Amino acid sequence: MAPSGWIGPHEALVLAGILGMAACGGGDDGPRWIHLAQNFEPSQIAGSGADWVTLFDREGMLHLTPEAEGSGVWIRVPIRKQDWRSSPWEGVFSTRRPLPGVGAPRDGSERQRLEAPGRTFQFFDFDKDLPDPNNAPKGSFSAVYDRLYLALEDGDELPDEAAFHLYVDRGQAVDGIWRTTIDRYTGDGIPVWPGQAEELVIDAPPSSALRFWTVGQSIGPAKEVPIGDLTFRVHIDGELALDHTQPVGSVPGRIAHTIALAPGGGLHSLRFEVAGKAALSGFFDPVVGPAEVGSHASRPWGEQQPDIILFLADTFRADNLTLHGGEGLAPNIDRLAAESRTYMRTWAPSPWTMPSQASMFTGLFPHQHGAVRGGLQMPSELRTLAEHLRDAGYRTGAITDQGYLTKATGFDQGFEWFRDQWCTIEETVEEAQNFLDADDGRPVFLFVQTYRSHVPYTVSAQTRAEWGDRYEFVDDFFGLKKRIFEALGENEVQPDIPPSLSRDIELFKNLYRGAVVDLDRGFGDLTRDLEQRGILDAGYLLFTSDHGESFFEHGTIGHGNGVWEEHIRIPLFVHGPGMGSDQVEHAASLVDLPRTVCDLARLRPDPSWLGQSLLHLDADRPAFAFECNNRGEASSLAVIEGDRKVIAVSDAAGLQAGGIEWAYALASDPAESSGLGPDAAWPGECLKRHSVVLEALFEPIVGPSGATLGPDERAALRALGYAGG
Secondary structure (H helix, E strand, O other): OOOOOOOOHHEEEEEEHHHHHHHEEEEOOEEEEEEEEEEEOOOOOOOOOOEOOEEEOOOOEEEEEEEEEEEEEEEEEEEEEEEEEOOOOOOOEEEEOOOOOOHHHHHHHHHHEEEOOOOOEEEEHHHHHHOOOHOOOOEEEEEEOOOOOOOEOOOOOOOEEEEEEEEEEEOEEEOEEEEEEOOOEEEEEEOOOOEEEEEEEEEEEEOEEEEEEEHHHEEOOOOOOOEEEEEEEEEEEEEEEEEEEEEEOOEEEEEEEEEEEEOOOEEOOOOOEEEEEEEEEEEEEEEEEEEEOEEEEEOOOOOOOOOEEEEEEEEOOHHHHHOOOOOOHHHHHOOOHOEEEOOOOOEOOOOOOOHHHHHHHOOOOOOHHHHOOOOEOOOOOOOHHHHOOOOOOOOOEEEEEEOOOOOOOOOOOOOEEEEEEOOOOOHHHHHHHHHHHHOOOOOOOEOHHHHHHHHOOOOOOOHHHOOOOOOOOOHHHHHHHHHHHHHHHHOOOOOOOHHHHHHHHHHHHOOOOOOOHHHHHHHHHHHHHHHOOOHHOOOOOEEEEOOOOOOOOOOOOEOOOOOOOOHHOOOOOEEOOOOOEEEEEEEEEEHHHHHHHHHHHHOOOOOOOOOHHHHHOOOOOOOEEEEEOOOOOOOOOEEEEEEEEEEOOOOHHHOOOOEEEEEEEEEOOOOOEEEEEOOOOOOHHHHHHHHHHHHOOOOOOOOOOOOOOOHHHHHHHOOOOOOOO
């Protein structure tokens, strides 16, 4: 019998031709890369070649029974009557959720089931839809983070035995590329689970090498299972070329590999297999390319498109930098900014993460791309900067701190390697270094996003020691925040700081300052690494933020609740060849970034993108920002024209009715402390001048795209201060 995924001679020639079409590179004489995930589909899972049946847990045995369906399997886990425990809510019982973190279940009707003999319990999302489980529908169940909850019918008893069913997928084809996910890692890849194998054939150029990441995550209750190891094997033309064993745990591990192919090139059969206990595993970003790639600054084949690093410090105010009047909190960022082309008047298109960063990737304003509130995502129909660069031959990677920057919200589009997981800044820098270490010769587009200066403003011991004489850092952020918001009451917007809160708000801001210091230290570590690799000499680094943060300058604290300067004024600079150290005073926006990056990469931009390349910015133009209030309340917009700014009601009807809220002369009043007054004619004239443009910016390009967040994603959002996730 032929092995699973076996390819005969005829199929080999056909597949070799297909893979040749998936290659990219520099023409007949230049390097060529073959993407093995292009046009790949996993073979049908047949039975269980792995030790899927039993795993030890703390109480005995965890029995796993897989059933193949589609591109994945249903895993059945029995739950005994004695496994259930009483909960604080009447008639609701809970147990440890089987297989926590595995499969990322997002929809109960499609991804998970709970059954007992003669009964099927209805899925109900307690965490999302019902804050009070006392009102849970009878006969329903829910998965909330690492617990499973069951609400019984009145007078009913716990079943002697129930079965929890979880569907675990191996991925899907996106634009002809197979995409797979293992916990927080998503990317182009070949999923191979223990006991399974995949085979394919390539037509390799001479002097080539095969590169990929091996990634594995155990299936079983976290921390209680003696997991063991996974062994990844690769056979080339029937010969064992890789026999690699790596530990596997509840958190996925990943290792980069390079295997040299025969120098002469030609057809090669590749077999990928994994051995070990039940796990999710695969070969991520498998690419055949040149065996010798030199370094980022010196390729054997000469000049190519430049490497581009986009570093986004979430919630980072412009005035954290000395160029914008800062206090010297960020010397590493200040140093690089002084050696870069800095855009001194840059505004975010929105004062909170998702709409602002979606604009940065799609080149559209918030209402055009539609990702304007929680529960939505960046639509897949829109062309993103990462997709554009990937299709042009770039190796694309993203490292984010989860929150709103996840696969569930669509931000993985175009990234061959995408990791969304809350990390320390040191871990984020290490992930970036690991990505760059796995160099395969292609130019790199790497997006690094960190919430290090976002609440909860964690301040390291080093920063407390070095800056403690200047700023007082309290230990209990959450206690401080609770005290402030309890004093504010239901009205979170107040014109003046209550005298009783002055000290607490300063302490709150001190923690933000400390977080900025820590972020800057990590940024310094990353830039020194980029210097050593030669990327800062031959490539480009862009530094920016998606919005700022307020500390009661206009009666609010935090972000997402206004379009004042402290909310939308952000830093932006570009470092690299030809940038010099100019300070550009013309207005800039994150909407300009896709065209700017394409200009740096010597590529034509996608015609759907608005904005313009900032490299050729030679005149001022208006800037726009939209509040996109995530709480469903009335929103505002800002129009900045020269040194004057109008804040108005953020909808077409409100604009037509002349819904002007505030107007300021920023040159003489940068803090927006005194408005122009009701008799000033300019605000109304400004809105009238831009009414046609604003009307167009309210028109969605595509329909809204919903995001179904699982309990883990919602928990991460709550940790960042987004109520309800």
